[in-house]
Amino acid sequence: xxxxxxxxxxxxxxxxxxLSSVGTLVGLGGGFVLVPVLLVLFxxxxxxxxxxxxxxxxFLNATSATLGNIRARRIDMRTAALLAIGAIPxxxxxxxxxxxxxxxxxxxxFGVMLIVGALYILWRSRKAIVLQAVGHSPNRQIQERKxxxxxxxxNTLVAGVISxxxxxxxxxxxxxxxxxxVPAMTFILKMPPRVxxxxxxxxxxxxxxxxxLTRVMSGEFHEGWRRAGLLGLGALIGAQxxxxxxxxxxxxxxxxxxxxxxxxxxxxxxxxxx
Numbered sequence: 001x002x003x004x005x006x007x008x009x010x011x012x013x014x015x016x017x018x019l020s021s022v023g024t025l026v027g028l029g030g031g032f033v034l035v036p037v038l039l040v041l042f043x044x045x046x047x048x049x050x051x052x053x054x055x056x057x058x059f060l061n062a063t064s065a066t067l068g069n070i071r072a073r074r075i076d077m078r079t080a081a082l083l084a085i086g087a088i089p090x091x092x093x094x095x096x097x098x099x100x101x102x103x104x105x106x107x108x109x110f111g112v113m114l115i116v117g118a119l120y121i122l123w124r125s126r127k128a129i130v131l132q133a134v135g136h137s138p139n140r141q142i143q144e145r146k147x148x149x150x151x152x153x154x155n156t157l158v159a160g161v162i163s164x165x166x167x168x169x170x171x172x173x174x175x176x177x178x179x180x181x182v183p184a185m186t187f188i189l190k191m192p193p194r195v196x197x198x199x200x201x202x203x204x205x206x207x208x209x210x211x212x213l214t215r216v217m218s219g220e221f222h223e224g225w226r227r228a229g230l231l232g233l234g235a236l237i238g239a240q241x242x243x244x245x246x247x248x249x250x251x252x253x254x255x256x257x258x259x260x261x262x263x264x265x266x267x268x269x270x271x272x273x274x
Contacts, residue, residue: 154191171207
């Protein structure tokens with residue numbers, strides 16, 4: 001069993017708060033930022049331990065952010081249900097698959113995912129363009145509590161195809177499914193950006209919880225729960241900080257810096273795992 005020193009007891013909650021704030025600010029959750037930090041802090045940890053810790057923090061971060069989005073009435077519940085139906089069983093498969101991957105191979109795979117995530121962040125940092133589905137009447141209407149009314153069309157079949165991919169990757173890497181669900185909802189399903197971010201975080205709650213519970217039941221989480229708890233304490237607060245900062249700071253600058261850092265770390269992970 002891993003024994004935490006006083007240093008980690010103090011530092012991990014602060015780290016959880018900081019990384020969760022950044023993750024919520026850019027709309028990807030904290031997993032993409034947290035996993036490379038965990039790989040450096042705990043070089044002896046198995047891939048399943050790393051992803052279990054991160055996925056727990058992602059769950060707490062998404063839950064905290066979702067509470068705020070429910071109050072703001074930004075979530076498309078019908079589309080969230082469609083995405084969750086396919087993502088939840090895929091998340092369980094992702095948790096099982098992670099137990100069969102070596103540390104070196106995990107680092108290579110995750111390095112590739114970091115670079116993909118960096119490319120997505122660069123894409124999203126451009127001025128948002130609201131896309132509209134052509135040839136379909138709106139089948140969704142979202143009225144924000146203190147905002148606009150969104151009317152749009154969602155293709156049920158396409159949503160069902162997208163969801164398992166995000167669920168599997170979310171659980172396997174412990175990163176959350178935002179890097180799959182957010183661009184897919186924006187550019188394939190053509191949903192409004194404000195609804196996309198809130199809906200993606202809502203879907204992440206059951207899928208990340210599924211991944212965590214699968215690891216707990218299989219006995220793969222006994223090495224990481226203390227570290228996950230300390231990080232999670234900070235993440236609960238960090239999600240709210242990220243929501244607050246999103247209206248105060250230049251998100252494009254933050255995204256560009258984060259994308260550059262993710263690219264460098266991704267290349268390092270690929271080289272170290274080869």
